[in-house]
Amino acid sequence: DADVTQTPRNRITKTGKRIMLECSQTKGHDRMYWYRQDPGLGLRLIYYSFDVKDINKGEISDGYSVSRQAQAKFSLSLESAIPNQTALYFCATSSGWAYTFGSGTRLTVV
Amino acid sequence: AQSVTQLGSHVSVSEGALVLLRCNYSSSVPPYLFWYVQYPNQGLQLLLKYTSAATLVKGINDFEAEFKKSETSFHLTKPSAHMSDAAEYFCAVSVMGGTSYGKLTFGQGTILTVHP
Numbered sequence: 001d002a003d004v005t006q007t008p009r010n011r012i013t014k015t016g017k018r019i020m021l022e023c024s025q026t027k028g029h030d031r032m033y034w035y036r037q038d039p040g041l042g043l044r045l046i047y048y049s050f051d052v053k054d055i056n057k058g059e060i061s062d063g064y065s066v067s068r069q070a071q072a073k074f075s076l077s078l079e080s081a082i083p084n085q086t087a088l089y090f091c092a093t094s095s096g097w098a099y100t101f102g103s104g105t106r107l108t109v110v
Numbered sequence: 111a112q113s114v115t116q117l118g119s120h121v122s123v124s125e126g127a128l129v130l131l132r133c134n135y136s137s138s139v140p141p142y143l144f145w146y147v148q149y150p151n152q153g154l155q156l157l158l159k160y161t162s163a164a165t166l167v168k169g170i171n172d173f174e175a176e177f178k179k180s181e182t183s184f185h186l187t188k189p190s191a192h193m194s195d196a197a198e199y200f201c202a203v204s205v206m207g208g209t210s211y212g213k214l215t216f217g218q219g220t221i222l223t224v225h226p
Contacts, residue, residue, distance in 0.1 A: 031212055033213075033214070035216075040119060040218060040219070041218060041219075042116075042200055042216040042217050042218045042219045043154075043200065043202075043216040044216070045213060045214075045215070048212075048213060050212065058213075090153070090154070092214070094212055094214070096206070097142045097159065097161050097204060097206070099144075099156075099204075099214055101153055101154045102153065103152075103153045104153050
């Protein structure tokens with residue numbers, strides 16, 4: 001099994017729908033992150049969590065929310081999806097300088 | 111807060127030629143620096159990292175990068191390009207202190223094309 005698992009791998013959803021992207025990890029790391037990747041913009045941080053009780057906004061948190069259900073689980077929600085949220089989403093964990101990324105979720109909002 | 115600028119969104123080289131991908135960073139505290147590669151339709155793979163030890167860092171597939179504090183640079187090089195090096199490359203910075211502790215900040219990415 002992968003160290004960081006993202007589900008689903010691909011998702012097409014309609015404008016206005018609520019959608020949740022899930023991330024689970026077996027690394028035992030306290031720190032978890034959600035990034036989105038857009039062509040020409042690199043990866044930008046949406047939210048991050050340094051432990052179960054600590055959740056922080058990243059540089060592009062508008063339109064997103066997160067839930068840290070346990071040390072191993074960190075979910076990203078789009079309350080009302082819009083087309084410009086179409087992107088590749090990555091979950092990551094870290095301990096010190098060691099970062100581990102999931103394989104990504106490709107989300108398309110139509 | 112830290113930031114990364116990658117100079118050149120697209121770089122094209124011939125097979126066998128030198129690869130040079132440029133990265134400059136900004137950080138108020140000593141940085142940790144990374145290069146990641148993303149092959150088409152795949153996730154991120156760590157190429158190499160600088161974590162305050164040797165300034166010349168060697169990574170996988172003959173890539174290396176040199177941390178130059180005076181120039182705030184961390185350019186990625188490879189002596190001889192292979193067709194299989196065609197991918198998108200990301201430079202990233204993290205710090206282990208201050209309010210940005212642990213956050214990884216990425217550059218915009220550079221797409222490397224290798225011609226036969």
